[in-house]
Amino acid sequence: MTTPTDMLVEPSRKSAGQRALTTILTSRESAIALVLILVVAAATLNTNSFLFSSDSWRDLLLAPSILLLLAVGQSVVIITRNVDLSVGSTLALTAYLTGRLFVDNPGIPVVAVFLIGMAAGAVLGLINGLLVAFGRVPALVITLGTMYIYRGVVLEWAGSDRINAGDMPKGFLSLGTKTILTIPVLTIIAVAVLAVVGYYLRTARGGRELYAIGSDPDAANLYGLNVRKRVIGAFVLGGALAGLAGVVYAARYGTISSSAGTGIELQAVGAAVIGGVAIFGGSGTVWGAAIGAWLLITINRALPILGVQDFWQRAVVGALILAAIVLDRVLSIRRSRKLIEARDDS
Amino acid sequence: MTASGSVALELVQVRKSFGPVVALRSGSLRVTSGSIHALVGENGAGKSTLVKIVAGLYQRDGGDLLLHGQSVDFSSTAASKAAGIAVIYQEPTLFPDLSVTENLFMGRQPVGAGRRIDRKAMHDEALSLFKRLGVNLDPRRLAEGLSIADQQIIEIAKAISLDASVLIMDEPTAALSGVEVDRLFAVARSLRDEGRALVFISHRFDEVFDLCDTVTVMRDGEYISTDAIAETTSAQIVAKMVGREVGELFPKTPATIGEPVLTVSKLERAGVFHDVSFEVRSGEIVALAGLVGAGRSEIARAIFGVDAYDSGTVTINGTTVPGRKPRAAIQAGMGFVPEDRRQQGLVTEASVAHNVASVIRSKLSKLGLITRSSENKAAGPWSGRLEVKTNALDMHATTMSGGNQQKVVIAKWLATNPSLLIIDEPTRGIDVGTKSEVHRLISELAGQGMAILMISSELPEVLGMADRVLVVHEGRITADIDRADATPERVMTAATNTLGATA
Numbered sequence: 001m002t003t004p005t006d007m008l009v010e011p012s013r014k015s016a017g018q019r020a021l022t023t024i025l026t027s028r029e030s031a032i033a034l035v036l037i038l039v040v041a042a043a044t045l046n047t048n049s050f051l052f053s054s055d056s057w058r059d060l061l062l063a064p065s066i067l068l069l070l071a072v073g074q075s076v077v078i079i080t081r082n083v084d085l086s087v088g089s090t091l092a093l094t095a096y097l098t099g100r101l102f103v104d105n106p107g108i109p110v111v112a113v114f115l116i117g118m119a120a121g122a123v124l125g126l127i128n129g130l131l132v133a134f135g136r137v138p139a140l141v142i143t144l145g146t147m148y149i150y151r152g153v154v155l156e157w158a159g160s161d162r163i164n165a166g167d168m169p170k171g172f173l174s175l176g177t178k179t180i181l182t183i184p185v186l187t188i189i190a191v192a193v194l195a196v197v198g199y200y201l202r203t204a205r206g207g208r209e210l211y212a213i214g215s216d217p218d219a220a221n222l223y224g225l226n227v228r229k230r231v232i233g234a235f236v237l238g239g240a241l242a243g244l245a246g247v248v249y250a251a252r253y254g255t256i257s258s259s260a261g262t263g264i265e266l267q268a269v270g271a272a273v274i275g276g277v278a279i280f281g282g283s284g285t286v287w288g289a290a291i292g293a294w295l296l297i298t299i300n301r302a303l304p305i306l307g308v309q310d311f312w313q314r315a316v317v318g319a320l321i322l323a324a325i326v327l328d329r330v331l332s333i334r335r336s337r338k339l340i341e342a343r344d345d346s
Numbered sequence: 347m348t349a350s351g352s353v354a355l356e357l358v359q360v361r362k363s364f365g366p367v368v369a370l371r372s373g374s375l376r377v378t379s380g381s382i383h384a385l386v387g388e389n390g391a392g393k394s395t396l397v398k399i400v401a402g403l404y405q406r407d408g409g410d411l412l413l414h415g416q417s418v419d420f421s422s423t424a425a426s427k428a429a430g431i432a433v434i435y436q437e438p439t440l441f442p443d444l445s446v447t448e449n450l451f452m453g454r455q456p457v458g459a460g461r462r463i464d465r466k467a468m469h470d471e472a473l474s475l476f477k478r479l480g481v482n483l484d485p486r487r488l489a490e491g492l493s494i495a496d497q498q499i500i501e502i503a504k505a506i507s508l509d510a511s512v513l514i515m516d517e518p519t520a521a522l523s524g525v526e527v528d529r530l531f532a533v534a535r536s537l538r539d540e541g542r543a544l545v546f547i548s549h550r551f552d553e554v555f556d557l558c559d560t561v562t563v564m565r566d567g568e569y570i571s572t573d574a575i576a577e578t579t580s581a582q583i584v585a586k587m588v589g590r591e592v593g594e595l596f597p598k599t600p601a602t603i604g605e606p607v608l609t610v611s612k613l614e615r616a617g618v619f620h621d622v623s624f625e626v627r628s629g630e631i632v633a634l635a636g637l638v639g640a641g642r643s644e645i646a647r648a649i650f651g652v653d654a655y656d657s658g659t660v661t662i663n664g665t666t667v668p669g670r671k672p673r674a675a676i677q678a679g680m681g682f683v684p685e686d687r688r689q690q691g692l693v694t695e696a697s698v699a700h701n702v703a704s705v706i707r708s709k710l711s712k713l714g715l716i717t718r719s720s721e722n723k724a725a726g727p728w729s730g731r732l733e734v735k736t737n738a739l740d741m742h743a744t745t746m747s748g749g750n751q752q753k754v755v756i757a758k759w760l761a762t763n764p765s766l767l768i769i770d771e772p773t774r775g776i777d778v779g780t781k782s783e784v785h786r787l788i789s790e791l792a793g794q795g796m797a798i799l800m801i802s803s804e805l806p807e808v809l810g811m812a813d814r815v816l817v818v819h820e821g822r823i824t825a826d827i828d829r830a831d832a833t834p835e836r837v838m839t840a841a842t843n844t845l846g847a848t849a
Contacts, residue, residue: 203462212441215442216439218439220441221423222403223452224402224422226424
């Protein structure tokens with residue numbers, strides 16, 4: 001046996017600045033942002049108007065805003081080692097609710113509609129959270145069930161009815177296109193939400209506990225963390241953001257049918273995974289997930305411009321998700337091998 | 347802090363059972379402030395259960411739990427923590443994805459304005475904690491990949507930073523080296539001098555006598571005695587812990603030892619085990635002894651092919667078994683009874699017959715179909731021979747006692763007619779009465795010429811059953827002791843490598 005102190009790891013001698021630089025250079029978020037820039041650059045070189053026209057600049061920022069909201073909520077849930085597949089149905093429910101509110105209560109303030117939409121989403125998230133926390137059934141199964149139930153509710157409620165732009169006030173619909181300093185209002189909303197959630201996850205006890213729970217639920221219990229409360233909270237937040245996304249959906253598209261947002265929950269999971277949120281919880285940031293969402297949407301818009309066929313457009317998204325997972329796996333194997341070697345050598 | 351000498355923590359006849367298994371029959375303990383109290387007993391004596399009750403992880407079925415004279419009920423770990431109890435568990439529980447600092451302060455991070463976590467304060471406090479413990483650990487690195495010793499240090503630092511009035515350490519030194527143990531003891535003594543009450547669970551008597559002032563002995567889930575350390579000897583403690591002749595419990599019948607069946611040569615896996623070479627001969631019971639986490643189960647799993655190894659060979663009856671192919675290992679004549687039979691060895695929702703026949707399914711199937719009657723036919727003789735107490739072979743395994751479940755798992759492997767049987771913790775979770783039946787069975791199998799590799803954490807079991815004891819310490823075999831020379835002291839010395847650490 002060697003002297004025991006050799007087994008211990010030396011504290012980092014790097015300065016705070018050096019550390020920050022290393023973190024930025026090696027972070028997943030930067031890597032994904034670089035891919036995003038490359039995609040935009042390639043599309044712009046091919047067709048100048050992809051970036052350099054006022055409409056396409058707005059679209060570049062506006063298009064990801066709905067998925068961004070969902071990806072942020074989804075990431076919070078995934079970080080706790082759960083998943084929420086019902087967010088697409090929640091979005092449809094709240095989007096239709098938004099339309100109905102305007103139809104049934106002419107003159108209702110827009111702010112009230114936003115709040116009601118988020119509250120409705122939060123209630124649906126609460127149902128998910130309660131079922132997951134107390135049912136002891138994997139969230140995948142629970143939310144698969146509620147996904148169909150919530151969608152069924154919209155189908156029953158809306159039927160073949162469709163809410164059209166004419167049913168909603170101009171002031172609300174203009175939110176979908178309005179910009180402040182060339183930045184669309186909906187994007188500002190989405191980024192503001194992102195910033196608040198990102199800040200909470202990084203600096204609040206509750207946020208850190210979400211990571212702890214996802215990293216090792218049993219250890220979290222031994223630490224005396226209130227695992228149930230936190231998991232329920234994550235689902236409520238995910239639901240509320242899906243509710244917000246529903247209202248935003250109504251403002252942006254103006255037309256709402258019962259099939260709104262079908263399949264978008266998987267895009268949200270995909271965005272989170274691409275952005276470096278580990279599917280087994282415990283690591284990743286909402287910033288990464290947001291860039292992931294942006295990349296997903298932008299790729300879908302850029303590939304047709306680059307002349308890529310339909311099939312390959314989808315395959316590229318799939319390849320991106322697989323690449324992200326393989327990359328994570330390879331990095332984690334390399335890291336743990338390095339750590340083990342360092343330990344054996346001492 | 348409460349005055350020294352007052353009773354900090356008291357348990358009176360606390361009971362706890364899990365289904366049919368009684369883990370704690372009557373646990374009593376009385377710890378005073380300003381003292382370090384040793385809690386000793388064999389594995390399975392109920393110490394860990396008692397600790398988990400105090401920690402709020404389990405709720406007691408009966409008895410009294412008093413903290414500073416007040417009767418308390420801890421419905422959760424948070425409640426116990428809030429009352430000022432810190433527990434260091436035998437196996438560290440950390441969040442691998444988070445930094446060392448975050449692991450230390452999770453759930454009670456220092457917060458500044460707006461309830462924002464003060465990372466700098468947290469980092470500084472972590473550094474000062476490590477300084478006090480005399481360790482050199484980067485508070486910023488992730489917990490993933492830390493050695494058990496380092497993880498244990500973090501657990502200790504965590505408990506100290508909690509400023510608890512009662513600190514319970516469940517075998518904290520199991521994975522520590524000599525110098526680290528000395529540091530830990532220095533900290534423990536300074537905590538005692540501050541008037542805190544410490545409970546120290548250990549199998550190493552030299553440590554108990556070095557550190558503690560009082561000792562409580564437990565056996566089979568019951569309180570046996572409490573003595574001042576100065577007024578007792580290790581021989582007296584051992585006698586109380588064992589309380590019976592080792593021979594009575596573990597009736598090893600002599601068997602003719604023949605040719606080598608299993609030959610393991612230079613087996614190596616980075617970070618897990620190193621240079622493992624040994625033989626097991628027919629009719630021989632070889633025990634792999636060592637502390638929890640020493641790498642015994644990992645070695646066994648690698649031999650059987652469940653886990654990979656980097657280099658080395660495994661030979662059975664002269665043929666080399668390829669790595670990572672349990673099916674090839676079974677064909678070559680190996681059987682493996684895993685540590686956690688409920689999860690890995692038994693389909694608890696299925697019938698006894700189905701379980702017994704599960705590994706020989708390919709032999710039983712006709713045209714790819716397996717009939718219930720063919721399963722019953724195959725399972726009958728084996729279950730009968732092992733005296734599995736079950737009303738019918740159709741009975742579900744989940745309703746049986748631990749001992750009978752273990753027999754079903756063993757029966758399952760006997761149906762493959764193995765020449766080597768690897769058994770990991772054969773009697774864990776089995777009540778004392780049934781234990782000897784499992785032991786007799788293993789002994790009989792060896793008598794019939796089967797080679798047996800047994801992993802056990804229970805020293806009396808190892809000493810009573812094994813023809814040869816191989817002691818594993820930190821992934822290496824540190825001793826090969828014959829039955830005649832095997833004493834608890836020799837095995838424990840090799841397992842803790844006390845000589846190596848001080849040399």
